Amino acid sequence: MKSHRQTQDQIPPKLSCAVLEITLPAHIKDQVLGDLQEEYGKRLPDNAAAARRWYRYQALRTVVQYFSQFLGSDKLLKVAVILASFILVPVIFVMVAWLSNVDDTTERVLQYLLAGDMHKVAITREFWAYAVQSVSQQKDLFMYVNMPSVMWASVSLFWIGYKNKKQLMTAHQLALWGSALMLLPYLLGTFYLSAFAMPPRVVGPIIAFMLLSLFYLLVPVTCWVMYRLRQGSADAK
Amino acid sequence: MSEKEKFLGEFEQVVLLALLRLGEGAYGAAIRQLLHDQISRDVAIGALYSTLERLEKKGMVNSRLGEATAERGGRAKRYFKVTASGQTALKRARNAMNNMWQGVSIKLGAGIA
Numbered sequence: 001m002k003s004h005r006q007t008q009d010q011i012p013p014k015l016s017c018a019v020l021e022i023t024l025p026a027h028i029k030d031q032v033l034g035d036l037q038e039e040y041g042k043r044l045p046d047n048a049a050a051a052r053r054w055y056r057y058q059a060l061r062t063v064v065q066y067f068s069q070f071l072g073s074d075k076l077l078k079v080a081v082i083l084a085s086f087i088l089v090p091v092i093f094v095m096v097a098w099l100s101n102v103d104d105t106t107e108r109v110l111q112y113l114l115a116g117d118m119h120k121v122a123i124t125r126e127f128w129a130y131a132v133q134s135v136s137q138q139k140d141l142f143m144y145v146n147m148p149s150v151m152w153a154s155v156s157l158f159w160i161g162y163k164n165k166k167q168l169m170t171a172h173q174l175a176l177w178g179s180a181l182m183l184l185p186y187l188l189g190t191f192y193l194s195a196f197a198m199p200p201r202v203v204g205p206i207i208a209f210m211l212l213s214l215f216y217l218l219v220p221v222t223c224w225v226m227y228r229l230r231q232g233s234a235d236a237k
Numbered sequence: 238m239s240e241k242e243k244f245l246g247e248f249e250q251v252v253l254l255a256l257l258r259l260g261e262g263a264y265g266a267a268i269r270q271l272l273h274d275q276i277s278r279d280v281a282i283g284a285l286y287s288t289l290e291r292l293e294k295k296g297m298v299n300s301r302l303g304e305a306t307a308e309r310g311g312r313a314k315r316y317f318k319v320t321a322s323g324q325t326a327l328k329r330a331r332n333a334m335n336n337m338w339q340g341v342s343i344k345l346g347a348g349i350a
Contacts, residue, residue: 024283030313031264031265031286031314032265034265034312035264035266035282035314036266036282037312038306038308038309039270041308058282061281061283061284063283065281
């Protein structure tokens with residue numbers, strides 16, 4: 001008669017099984033779990049502890065494999081670009097309106113502005129309290145026009161178009177280039193403002209360039225990536 | 238098929254050869270075992286299935302569901318088979334390697350057969 005321990009050993013490690021159940025794609029789940037259980041059963045008579053270690057190791061490597069694939073997946077990219085647009089476009093829109101109208105703010109927010117840390121400003125209560133007021137008051141859309149940003153966005157889109165024509169880029173490559181060109185003015189601006197103490201009248205145009213370059217590029221890059229993703233899935237069919 | 242897709246990676250070649258050697262009995266655990274026994278390669282089952290899926294998408298392999306067994310917890314096996322396209326790609330890879338090896342000699346160290 002089998003002991004309780006022997007019966008327990010025949011069941012692969014439960015936590016590893018559970019993790020695999022969650023991670024594995026549905027169409028191969030049964031086959032992978034079946035293969036692992038089959039091999040585990042063959043290893044068990046030699047050394048039960050080693051068999052369990054082997055199963056856990058296989059589970060870990062498999063999880064890492066499929067998680068890496070997921071990170072590079074089209075689905076995740078689609079979600080990421082849509083989410084980025086939905087969040088950043090209104091935030092930057094409101095931020096530019098607020099910056100154009102703000103006369104007075106707290107010391108903390110002022111320090112963030114002078115250092116170019118707009119991402120920190122975006123999470124302060126003071127900004128959101130002023131921001132809603134500013135948007136409802138603001139009528140002049142010319143505050144959203146910034147020539148250096150227009151030039152940067154034009155050159156960036158041209159550059160991406162040129163690279164894409166030379167060798168057709170994947171959606172991931174487009175997203176990577178787009179993100180790099182969107183973020184470069186922001187990162188350079190933040191670095192410059194934190195390294196050199198600039199008076200407020202000089203900081204304003206720099207912040208405008210940092211924010212509006214991103215703003216102008218977000219929608220075209222998102223549309224381009226989505227178009228490429230749709231092309232990719234049409235090609236696959 | 239794009240130019241890139243016509244060439245087989247090293248692991249893809251090894252997997253296709255394993256399928257040819259195993260014939261009708263080529264399923265996940267058996268392929269893994271063969272690779273371990275023949276070339277001492279301890280392949281993660283996830284990496285193996287990832288490669289098989291990729292090969293199936295390229296049309297070099299096809300698969301069918303087999304029987305479920307108690308030792309597999311009642312789960313069915315999936316058998317894989319190399320298609321004509323896969324065999325062509327393998328021959329191409331072998332010819333390419335043979336051509337590159339022409340005129341190359343590597344001296345083996347002492348003690349190695």
